[in-house]
Amino acid sequence: MDPSLALFISIAFILVLIRFINISVAILAGSFILGFLTLGLDVFSHIISSVLDSETLRIVTIVVLAFTLGYSMEYLKLFEGLTNSVSRMTGMFSVVLIPLIVGFLPMPGGALISAIMIASLVKEYRLSPERATFINYWFRHLWVAVWPLYPSFVVGVAVLKSSFAEVVMATYPIAILAILSGMAMTFSEKFSIRLRPTMKDFLMLIYSFYPVLLVAVLAIGLKIDFLLTLVIANMVLFIHKRVDWGAIRSIFRRTIDFNIIILIFAVMIYKNLIETTSSAEIFFQHLNEWSVPVPVASFIMSFLIGFSTGVEISYASVALPLLTGFTGVGEIIPENVMLVFGSGFLGVMTSPLHLCLVLTAQYFNARLYGVYRYLIPAVILEAALIWVIYVLL
Numbered sequence: 001m002d003p004s005l006a007l008f009i010s011i012a013f014i015l016v017l018i019r020f021i022n023i024s025v026a027i028l029a030g031s032f033i034l035g036f037l038t039l040g041l042d043v044f045s046h047i048i049s050s051v052l053d054s055e056t057l058r059i060v061t062i063v064v065l066a067f068t069l070g071y072s073m074e075y076l077k078l079f080e081g082l083t084n085s086v087s088r089m090t091g092m093f094s095v096v097l098i099p100l101i102v103g104f105l106p107m108p109g110g111a112l113i114s115a116i117m118i119a120s121l122v123k124e125y126r127l128s129p130e131r132a133t134f135i136n137y138w139f140r141h142l143w144v145a146v147w148p149l150y151p152s153f154v155v156g157v158a159v160l161k162s163s164f165a166e167v168v169m170a171t172y173p174i175a176i177l178a179i180l181s182g183m184a185m186t187f188s189e190k191f192s193i194r195l196r197p198t199m200k201d202f203l204m205l206i207y208s209f210y211p212v213l214l215v216a217v218l219a220i221g222l223k224i225d226f227l228l229t230l231v232i233a234n235m236v237l238f239i240h241k242r243v244d245w246g247a248i249r250s251i252f253r254r255t256i257d258f259n260i261i262i263l264i265f266a267v268m269i270y271k272n273l274i275e276t277t278s279s280a281e282i283f284f285q286h287l288n289e290w291s292v293p294v295p296v297a298s299f300i301m302s303f304l305i306g307f308s309t310g311v312e313i314s315y316a317s318v319a320l321p322l323l324t325g326f327t328g329v330g331e332i333i334p335e336n337v338m339l340v341f342g343s344g345f346l347g348v349m350t351s352p353l354h355l356c357l358v359l360t361a362q363y364f365n366a367r368l369y370g371v372y373r374y375l376i377p378a379v380i381l382e383a384a385l386i387w388v389i390y391v392l393l
Contacts, residue, residue: 003279004286006037010270011318015308023311024259027266027318031273038277046276047269056268058227059154060261065230066149068255069211070105072234074113075251076241081208083117085201091194092125094118095132096186099140104212106150111140111356115363122364130370131189133360137371138182138378140356141349144312145174145341148219148226151260152312155267156341159320161330164219164226170334173389174342174382181382185374211237267317274321283322295390298326298336299343306347310354315344335393342386346379 014030035043050056073079082101087094098121099114107113115136122132144150148157148164157167206213211233218229238248302319306312320327320340327336348354352368361368 001037002282003038003277004283006034006277007274007279007283007322009037010034011305011322014318015305018309022259023309023314024263024266027263027270030318031266031270034270034277034279035273038279039273043273046273050269050272051265053268053272055158056265059158059268060264062154062227062230063151063260063264064255065227065234066106066151066154067257067260068251069149069215069230069234069237070107070110071254072237072243072251073105073211074107075247075254076237076243078208078211079113079117081204085204085208087121089195089197089201089205091196092121092191093193093195095121095125095127095135096139096182099136099138100142101209103140103143104147104149104209106147111137112359112363114140115360119363128370129361129364129366131374133357133364133366133371134374134378135182135186136364137357137360138178138185138349138375141345142175142178142182144348145171145345149215150312151264152316155264155271155313156316156320158268159271159316159324159329160327160332160337162332165223166332167337168220170332170337171341173338174345174386177342177382177385177389178345180385181378184381185378188374263313267313270317271321279322283325294326295336295339298323298340299387302340302344303347306344306349307351308347308353310348310351310357312345312348315340315347319344335390339386339390343383346383350375350379 010030010033013033014026017026017029031047032043035046039046079102083094083098086097086101090097095118098118099111102110102114102117115132118132118136127135144152146168147153148168153164153167157164160167214233214236215229218224218232219226224232237243243251298319302315302323305319306315308314309318323340327333327340349357351357357368357371360366361371
């Protein structure tokens with residue numbers, strides 16, 4: 001069978017199955033379908049080699065350590081100091097800043113944590129449930145496309161066979177435009193900023209957030225291997241807080257999410273099969289034959305896959321391997337990478353299947369259609385700005 005046709009059949013199966021079963025199982029099923037239709041029974045040997053591949057095991061370890069850092073900071077109550085210091089320094093604006101800061105730490109359903117942190121502030125400043133939901137949800141996810149602690153970013157780097165720094169330099173406009181779009185909707189109604197910074201509160205903020213700052217300095221500033229960076233950050237935190245083995249076991253019980261681990265294995269199997277079958281290259285040959293504008297097709301495909309699943313890792317694991325002829329591999333094309341990551345991010349943010357959106361709306365007792373009154377204009381604005389930058393580049 002034509003590999004590109006097999007690829008589309010596998011994607012269709014994934015998008016249908018994801019409605020009924022776990023996304024990890026759906027991607028595994030899609031991988032098997034792609035491999036069986038193109039490689040026959042040889043698919044099993046390719047699946048086994050993908051599971052045992054050192055790059056796959058490295059990515060699983062990175063994701064587990066990233067979640068460990070986030071849960072450790074929550075468990076050790078560093079978030080309490082962060083909330084208090086930010087709210088004293090910035091007043092009402094802390095409703096924006098706290099989700100934005102906590103967003104540097106990836107955790108499944110993590111928007112619920114930041115929602116709990118700002119709940120008293122939402123009540124104090126009399127924000128509507130829908131507005132509070134939008135602010136928390138949007139600003140909690142600003143860094144998904146640019147911050148190397150997120151599994152979607154880690155997988156994206158692996159697919160592109162590039163460095164963390166190179167991919168960040170390609171995707172950073174997405175975060176900047178998300179800030180601008182979020183601010184535009186936040187300030188569309190009365191919203192005051194009153195800054196009252198003090199050295200004591202600033203130092204408390206640094207103290208509460210230093211593990212994440214350490215990651216930034218080591219991985220981005222000093223370009224230390226990211227896996228080693230996460231090991232160092234976790235060890236420094238455990239030693240500093242004198243965490244005993246009982247506490248470490250409690251943290252790891254929350255961190256070791258087998259659904260996430262299986263998902264990473266499934267994603268890497270799918271990526272490797274796409275590469276082995278050359279289905280992405282054949283797909284782009286067909287696009288050229290059909291005279292379809294590749295940037296438009298890439299944007300729509302990544303957006304729809306993100307929207308259909310509501311999971312960040314979906315566009316990195318399903319759309320991106322398909323679009324490597326557009327983004328480049330090894331030597332990436334920055335503006336094309338930005339377009340694919342940006343559209344996938346916006347698709348996930350718009351999806352009603354996104355767990356963080358559902359959890360935050362339930363927590364604040366918000367009507368979902370009222371949240372979309374803020375969300376859709378923000379998505380449209382950022383999409384327009386992404387295209388402006390793409391055209392100018």
